[in-house]
Amino acid sequence: MINISNLDLLTLRIFVLAAHTRSLTLTSEHVFMTLSAVSKRINELEKLIGQRLFDRRPQGLHLTPAGEFILMQAKSVVASVDLLTKNMNEFLVGISENIKVWANTSSIVQFLPNDLYAFQTLHPDMKILLEERLSIEIIKALNHAEIDIGIFSGNIDARGLEKKTYRIDQMVVVAPSMFRPEMGEECDFSQIVDQRFVGLNNGSAILDLIKDAAVSLGKTLDIPFQVTSFEAVISLIEAGLGISVLPRSAVIRTAREKLAYY
Missing domain, CATH: 1.10.10.10 (Winged helix-like DNA-binding domain superfamily/Winged helix DNA-binding domain)
Incomplete structure (x- = not known):
């Protein structure tokens, strides 16, 4: 017994x-x-x-x-x-304690679910109110004290806010597998800057990141397709409509056999 x-x-x-x-x-x-x-x-x-x-x-x-x-x-x-x-x-x-959190897509797809589950397991009396938002929206809400915690991309200007590193993304090139023989297992952004890109919508920190990388090389990206989610980006890449740069963990969750990422 x-x-x-x-x-x-x-x-x-x-x-x-x-x-x-x-x-x-x-x-x-x-x-x-x-x-x-x-x-x-x-x-x-x-x-x-x-x-x-x-x-x-x-x-x-x-x-x-x-x-x-x-x-x-x-x-x-x-x-x-x-x-x-x-x-x-x-x-x-008399009331339960609420914590209002806004987070960008990358952090929600990759890191937050397990961390939130762990936090709620250890602190069941505290209620997390989570919303998915763009990094620029998150910073604006923090500056106006509309939320308690914001998780946003590190390449966004957030002067005046108290910041701590939450997680570090590894960005990878995502392309149809036919690109692998040309580019090998690794590549520099300068090798792909002239390719046609599939991007996230305007306001996305990742889109700003790759645009800035192109500008630093004296180039302008060709981005005829812009969508709202990683899954949509990957579907367009699978169809052969371009390449992209995305967080590795997010790609691993959704990439299929038709894609290569490195």
């Missing part, structure tokens, strides 16, 4: 988070604990239950059948405690 008194809420939260991220390293970063401390928590939970909860594989953690079953129960327990905490806080304080 399992002694329920040996179960603690933090360990259950760590287990739920590890199942979501499929990485003990990411989990340790999210809960601000050492990797060894997080690993010990998972091992102790497995010993308590008497079952392996994860298979450790090179590509990440994978739930065992026992882990899948326990995850459902753990989520239910955590959710119940979170609801109790929320109700008690609202009773004592």
Whole structure:
């Protein structure tokens, strides 16, 4: 029999988070604990239950059948405690605390979902109000104190704001695979500046970035196609209508076999 008194809420939260991220390293970063401390928590939970909860594989953690079953129960327990905490806080304080966040597309596609999940898991009484906006809109809203936090591209002028680096994008050239033999595994922007481009709409920080790169070479980009999302850019590239420069992580999520990126 399992002694329920040996179960603690933090360990259950760590287990739920590890199942979501499929990485003990990411989990340790999210809960601000050492990797060894997080690993010990998972091992102790497995010993308590008497079952392996994860298979450790090179590509990440994978739930065992026992882990899948326990995850459902753990989520239910955590959710119940979170609801109790929320109700008690609202009773004592009168309102729940809201944080208004605007973020650009790149950060939402690549980084924010797991970070927001981790934050809400650790701070269930705080409500995040997230909107996707252009970087220039985000900076304007910050300057007018309309939002609490903004996540925007680093190449946008944001003088007067308190800034900290959130994540670093690696930009890659995205092109039909036929371009690979000509350009090799890597290329300089000067090698592609004369190509036809597919771009994001005006106001996009990425569009401004590649336009500025072209200007620095004394060139003007040919951008006959402009759309609102990474997925739309990639679809047009797949059709052979041009090339683009996009964040690597965003491309990996959506690129198909017809494309090359480097």
